[in-house]
Amino acid sequence: MITLEHVNKVYDDGFKALQDIELQFREGDLNVLIGPSGCGKTTTMKLINRLIRPTSGKISVAGKDISAIDPVTLRRSIGYVIQSIGLFPHMTIAANVAVVPKLLKWDAKKTERRVDELLELVGLDPDTYRNRYPSELSGGQQQRIGVIRALAAEPDIILMDEPFSALDPISREQLQDELVRLQQELRKTIVFVTHDMDEAIKIADHIVLMKDGRVVQQGSPEAILRRPANEFVSSFVGKKRLLGQDFSDIPTVDDVMTTQPVTAQPTKGLAEAVKIMQNKRVDSLLVVDQWKKLRGTVTVYSVLEHYRDETKTLAELARPFPHVLPSGTPLSEALRIMTEHQAPYVAVADREGRFLGMVTRGSVVKHLADVYPTEGA
Template sequence: MIKFENVEKVYEDGFKALKGINLDIKDGELLVLIGPSGCGKTTTMRMINRLIEPSSGTVYLDGEDIKDSNPVLLRRDIGYVIQSIGLLPHMTIGQNVAIVPKLKKMDKEKYEKKVDELLNLVGLDPKTYRERYPTELSGGQQQRIGVIRALAADPPVILMDEPFSALDPISREQLQDELVNLQEEIKKTIVFVTHDMDEALKIADRICFMKDGEIVQVDTPEKILRRPANDFVSEFIGEDRLKDGTELPSIDRVMDKPIKERPSKGLAGALKTMRKNRVDSLIVTEKNKFKGVAGVWAVQKNFSDETKSLADVMDTEVPTVQMNQSLEDVVELINKYNISYVPVLNDEENVVGVVTRASLVEVMADKYLD
């Protein structure tokens, strides 16, 4: 879809903004350009709609050199979303969204219908918002209008220059989610500039890292997280996102509080304790010494017998671990016995906690992901 071939940009003062850029952007993918300020990411993006011309090299769009295109007509065929949104304050929302279709002399009935469809697509009821003015909308709503305005003429390519960076964190996250959902429907070729690594990882099909006017690495978020090209990429991603998982935390960092009951506890009382603590089994202890585990099904099965207590229904053949064992031992036990948790005992055989499947999932996600 878009191809950069040996593209360079040198300004009159001799500053080299881009140095031999070679990049292929696939049809229908969302490519994120990321890097520190002054790395060349915005310059690269603006070459696609000829807001900036290369000093040398060629930019192709659908196999055609864009230098052969009329820049005005080219821009009308490329959606463009910027940080400052750029809505015209004297026009209604409907009029703002319809600007490019009108310039392209599209059929009015068609583009008016398209405006309503796009407003619905981003959760803004046309009956409520079409006749409002930009100042009557929140920042997040205005940015939604900026996005759908870029879609109104159904362009094959959309450029987005840090469109969400001025928004509050909640609005920003909502719009990121909406963009991902929207892209699943429209499958446009989107080039998105950001300096936010979390944003890039969340929305990108591929990420292009840039530094000092050069491309450092281009790959999927997964591969970049697993195999950053160099120290620059690693540092930009951040150590917390690059945990290698070679050493798992100790058991005491992972275990949850045990819900304990004594062996003499009646079954009705046991069920009440389970419901109160939202658990499906109880750790049975006597003077804090581990005796067994009583599950909800064993309790239910024997519930009609008022003479029975947890001592009668508990499972005494339950594997346990000591505090000084490794988390790998816990994982092995859970997998081997197909159990949902393992009680943790100290040197005196007192129950000090439990490690559950849920807590293991949480620590694994924190270890290997962000």
Template sequence: MIEFQQVNKVYDDGFQALKDINLTIKKGELTAFIGPSGSGKSTTMKLINRLITPSSGKVLINGEDIMTKNPVELRRNIGYVIQNVGLFPHMTIGKNVAVIPHLKKWDPKKIEPRVEELMRMVNLDPEVFRDRYPSELSGGQQQRIGVIRALAADPDIILMDEPFSALDPISREQLQDELIRLQEELNKTIIFVTHDMDEAIKVADTIVLMKDGEIVQTGTPESILRHPANDFVRTFIGQKRLDGDMNDGIGIDPESIRVSTVDEVMVTQPATVTPNRGLAEAIKIMSGRKVDSLFVVDKQRKLLGIVSIYRLLNQYGEENKTVKDIMRPIGYQVSPGTSLPEAVEIMSNARLTNLAVVDDDGRLVGLLTRGSIVQHLNEVYPTIVEQFASNLGEEA
């Protein structure tokens, strides 16, 4: 547990960055600090590993004042992930991950298995990537290494300072999903700084919203969405935006499509939600992803059901309900390798706007959507796209 007690930070020029911060961060939770630039969120986080020291007040970890601890030892026991990754460019990936265990004088026989275990946890084959250098990896792969380097020495606390903000939207979405999965397995105490409300809602157990060096509101994503403390919070949360309509059928002859498979066409990062999320959180995820339904998956990405915006709004008044209470079973799904004409025929006959692609273990691996089909057709048969899109009520 981390406690801030009457913490203030005043710089030499008189600027007060933090004002009477009182906060308790629960053990094993992911707490997101969010707010506009200059709100004090990164400053507050950096107090935890003494990169910044308070002008007054105390920061306690498990009841101990961190000012009584050696700062070097303190930092070696706290994982730290930053926006620009910070990998050592002249060290291999394996050596980058092993830095803190080496500094903590781990038995070398323990370090190599730990490095391999962590790389596999984020789907980077150690046989392929361990001896490469950071410059040989994509931005998303480098950020994955940054995350597992922070986990290498198995710290109880991990600080993440806008870790995904420099990535492209697809890589960012993938890493958010990866973080959620890892946290469900490891239950670390994670402090996650972000300026993106949609990101905070997706990954956090608790959100701390800051402005001008003060905490404006603290609570679960669900409680903040339902009960914003003031106009600033309401503005920061933003207005709900839902795109997508429920057009009747697809209206195209499946025989006009060449024999592709759903694997070539499906969206590989469909909008998902875990079953324990609240209804307001689910609506916010829909808004951020601009969809009108979410697939419900567990931490292994096994498909549990689906929840629509209509069902969410109908049950919205039930504040204690979660997604699992209102989700419904999946009526139609296909396996990887299913031909595209077969999948399109299912969608057309059942008047579906999308179709889940689920592997033999029940895991959601992709989603066939009207948009993904239009894009595929545009590449393969541009002459029929206009007709197809017109029947869908969409723009080609």
């Protein structure tokens, strides 16, 4: 466990970078420090390996006051990953990863085994990458090397200062996934600094949100999303991400459904049905009568099976629609039904049973895209 007790940092010009910081980072958790520029998140992280000294207060690691530990010894026991990666360009990948083990005087065989083990851990074939140089790797591959270099000496604690922020969106997403996977396997105590709330929500066990050198709120991503402490937290997290501030914020099937699915009247013949499906490029039709009542669904397979019978209508082939939800039903219920029954869609009807629309996988994805637009969109 890492503990900060009444920690303050005041610079010579009087600037208060940190004010009475009280934090506990549990062993094995991925802890994210987040907040606007200048809030003190990087300063807080650098206190842990004594790159910065506090003006007052106490910092402990595993119950030991770090002010009593030699800073070089302390830093060699803590992994550190930075935004600019910091690989030595004149050294091979193997030599870069082995820097700290060599400082700790590991024997050559043990070091080689550890390097190969770590390369395999992040999906880089040792025979292919061991003797390459950083300039021969992509940005994402270099950052993977930065991460495993921090793991090389098997530290219990890893500090990560915006390690993925300089990467392109695809590489960043891949590295976030990789970090989550590694953490599930290794269970290190990680302190991760970022300014990206989406990144924090995705990777964190515990989030610490800071402003003006103070901790504004801390807790699990779920707790912060559901119960933001104040307007600053709500604004920083983003209104669209917040869950359950009041019932009206919870999406319903009405918010997500498509109101223009392909329908046909029950009196339609089978040739007409085939033509509609061809024109609309669908493999099924919703059968809706003149009073907007949902009579069922018909697939192209059932239509073709009875196609030779010119007397057949869709009313005779329609099968009852398996899942119809009333207007106002929370989206979560629709998703539960779709998941449990492997249903591609559910119908929505009003109190009188009139058909209103369909919640489909596509309409859910579209809703998410509207709620969480991509940056720059």
